[in-house]
Amino acid sequence: MHIQRTPLVTTTLGTTRELVSFHFGTPGAGEKVYVQASLHADETPAMLTAWRLKQRLVEIEASARMRGEVVLVPVANPIGLSQHLLGQFIGRFEANSGQNFNRNFPMPAASALVERIRGQLSNEDAAHNARVLRAAVRDMLAATTPRNEFESLRLALLTQASDADIVLDLHCSLEATMHLYTSPASWPALEPLARYIGANGVLLATDSGGQSFDEIHALLWNEVRALLGERVPLGAPNIAATLEHRGQRDVGYDDASRDAEAIVEFLIVRGVIDGSARELPPLAHAATPLAGSEQLIAPVSGIVVYRASVGAFLKAGDAVFDIVDPLTDAVTTVTTKNDGVFYMRRATRFVYAGAPMGRVTGERAFRKGVLIGA
Template sequence: MQTKRHALVSTTLGTSRELVSFHFGEANAAREKIYIQASLHADETPAMLTAWTLKKRLGQLEAQGRMRGEVVLVPVANPIGLSQHVLGQFLGRFEANSGHNFNRGFPMPSAAALIERAGARLSSDDEAHNKHVLRGALVELLGEMRAKNEFESLRLALLTLASQADIVLDLHCSLEATMHVYTSPASWPAIEPLARYLGANGVLLATDSGGQSFDEVHALLWSELRERLGARAPLGAPNIAATMEHRGQRDVDYDTAAHDAEALIDFLVARGVIEGDITETPPLAQAATPLAGSQQLIAPMSGIVVYRAKVGAALNAGDPVFDIVDPVTDEVTTVTTSNDGVFYMRRAIRFVQAGAPMGRVTGATPIRSGVLIGA
């Protein structure tokens, strides 16, 4: 294992932070390179514990000589957010200075810029060569970008670390949630075994959810490259990217982290990155559904929230999901789902204002368009 430290720009006198990455195996053109990061939203601790558990397992496997590909692991992807505590509250989703979501608006270079940089080096018939050339061009362009502050330098460091990977996995969690996965239709065939190993109770598919999140900017870039280049410079299989939501923020325990880390190991064995016997994939808990089909449940009034459906429950249209109680007027308002699907995440608060987003239920039929993810 190699440990690499990446200094971030110091925004304030007397302060400095660094991003730490762990590198297992060696670059092998015949095998895949996998990039895994955890807790880009710094308060999503289950992902971090899973990554720490995975780091120990990868160290053991490397010592046994079983690494065949390369894995880059960043178990603490957001040292800035880890420092943000206000009056005892942990604020890890948004950068305090700018208000920017740590996982939105990643500044990936454009496909047009990569093609221009690659120029005549692209081949008309060699997919592997073209992949190598374009990834080299991506590293060059990222290296020419200049971060003005700590926040920008963190984003640039993460993009650079992942820029050479065949598969990008971004480990997160929700507020209160069942295990679920966000990925693209193009990535889904490759990600499906991982969803099975993890026991994902929901898989949400979108080519572009509208937020320029970390996993999507990688997949979108290579999809656009493939479309622009066409037959004149083939690229082969798509780059694979996904966000794994490791349940809810309070689901932090050794057994769960060990389960999820072992699922990631099983996936890496199945991909040939780690040598070993391939574990049979369990049944898929729920069929993949479009992210545009998920129903966003909104509080119609202010009051006390009483959830009537458990996280992970399979619901039918018309089933009650939660009540809102007004203790002054005695009014009780029940919110139901219009979808047949899984209640895969919900808010952790139990008193809400009118208009607050309260949770989501998967659905097989698209009902939304535009930006599909929240702030």
């Protein structure tokens, strides 16, 4: 194992932070897998899973079973870890700018990339073209000068992942069942991971509109492919996903160990680790379009009483939660319009009118525009 420490730009006097990454295997020996955890710094279950995964990778490397390369960043957001206000942990948004740590990542423009690499491409060798593209992305990122700590963190994360074949971004939700987000292009390669990790929901979107960390890698590949045309082979797209490790309070050794082992088994299937993975378990539910997930909105203010358990499979018309008005005695029941999994919900139990309260998967796409929240 090699440990790399990347210093971040110092924004204020007397403060310094660094991004720590752990490197396993041999670069260029096989597929490169990049795994990071808790880019939203208050999503602690992801960090615990990454810690357990690091222990397993140390064991695997010591037994000479690494056949590819794994880069692991267990603490992807040292900035957000320091943000606390009146006892509340604020790790989703950068306090100075108000920006979401996992939105609007600035990858190089596809047109500039194509112009840079056009003379280096082969009309026959897709693997060669993929290597050229990834090297160009890394070179263009290296030529970028961050202006502050926030930008330097983003640049460091992008640089580590820019030449990876597989990008896994570990998160969690507020209160949730295990689920993941990925693109239709990545889904066939990632289905074994969804099965091993017990995903209770898989949400698919080519472009959710948020330019989140995992999505920009696949989007860039698609844009470059469109510009190059069919005559220039590019090979398989980048494989990328966001894994949601249940809810913020689901921090326990058992879950973390199971999730880490599921990632190890997926890496065995990919040939990154030598060994025999266990038989694939069944997929809990078929993948559904992110555009088909129903956002449940509170129509009034009041006390929330959930009537459906997170992770439950609901039928259209089932009651999801009540809102109780203690002044008028009114009880407003919110039902779902979809058949699907109630995969995430808010942790608060008092809401204002118009608050987003949770989501239920659905087979029929009906939403357009930006598909993910702030």
